[in-house]
Amino acid sequence: MSSCLYCQKAIEEQLSWDTLFRREYRRFCYACSQQMIWINTLHCSRCYRPQADSAVCLDCVRWENSTYWSSKLTRNVSLLSYNEWAQDFVARFKFRGDVVLAKAFEQELKRMYARNFNQHLIVPIPLSEKRMIERGFNQSEVLARCIRTNITDVLVRIIHEEKTSKKLRWQRVAGRSRPFEVTNQKSVMSKNVVLVDDIYTTGATVRKAATVLLEAGATSVSSMTLFRS
Template sequence: MRRCLFCDEEMEEVLTWRSLLLRLNAKVICEGCESRLAKISGETCTVCSRELDEKFRMGDRCLDCVRWEKDEKWKGCLTKNVSIFHYNDYLKDIIAKYKYRGDYALAEAFVPFLREKMKEMDFEIITVIPLSEERLKERGFNQAQAFTDLLCLEALQLLTRVHTEKQSKKSRKERISLPQVFQVTQTDVIQNKSVLIVDDIYTTGSTLRHAAKILKIAGAREVSSITLAR
């Protein structure tokens, strides 16, 4: 009997030859927990995947992305971000357990959702948002790297990161005005290539745009991203 990775309750399994053969793709969270993950749906911003409403949009973009794209410093840096879930209180708690309390196994629950979304995306190279050496020692693993490892995808280490205060402690204004914190480690492999960045959460979009901008300056043709939550 398998147990749900989120709530630890026993999960009923209907065993068939197909389910045995595809056991690696079997669900690892129960239906109740999955139902609490709020999938992003409907009409979304063509840049960041935010669900659009009439009060916070201009055409097919949310007002945040309109502001980013009007700024010559950031215009066109990030081609598109694809996010899967709303960052609601339930998911916030799950990610906190995974990211800050070191429950690495929780990453497995998100792999099927990431795999499905990535099938729809075009890219040539995958990388992840890196942690600084200090943050990596503190957490023990890179949460974004764990996703690509479980997906059996080769994520190139294209970026290094300067140690800064935790993003979660910064205000929106502080995140947007941050100085560049990334450096590119491999410029030869990204020349005229389409790069996909993997990360866990899209908040203001500042981190991903900083990474995307420096990759494009270094020679990438375009940069997109995929995140669990937005």
């Protein structure tokens, strides 16, 4: 009997045809899987915001209307909707540091990468030195390593900013600060890059990273995240 990776309750296997033919074992119990909302039907075609149609959402239109931010990010792809369960998950994974939780989505992340960004260069969003010391690990790097084990260091975060989760939307979007720097220009040159992060909220972080990557010669920059709020 296996137990749920998240809530540690025993997983009750209900015997079915699925049990026989499924290759992957279950990592979450029924109650936890019920609370996850996979983004697989209708969403914004550009940023994966869950919505009623697949048109480009208003936020994306606004980004693209800005002369500074226009065409920085090709598109974003996310796995799950950032609901209440996801908030608890992130609190435990990122803030408490239960790193192994990322493993639960390994298969799905790999599949998402292969389907959308095959052959792209994987670049996790880096943390500042101060945040690294505080957390002891980089959650984006952990997610990136679920897709591929060797990751080249390309970006660093040179400015320590307040947690974006504590900022308002206008504060995130209006700022044109440049917290990132490319350390390894050679490996970025003429490459299609996919940024990996835990959450896409307004898209400001990935766009700031995309800015410096494009300047360093990247052909295109997209992003993939575990959650989309």
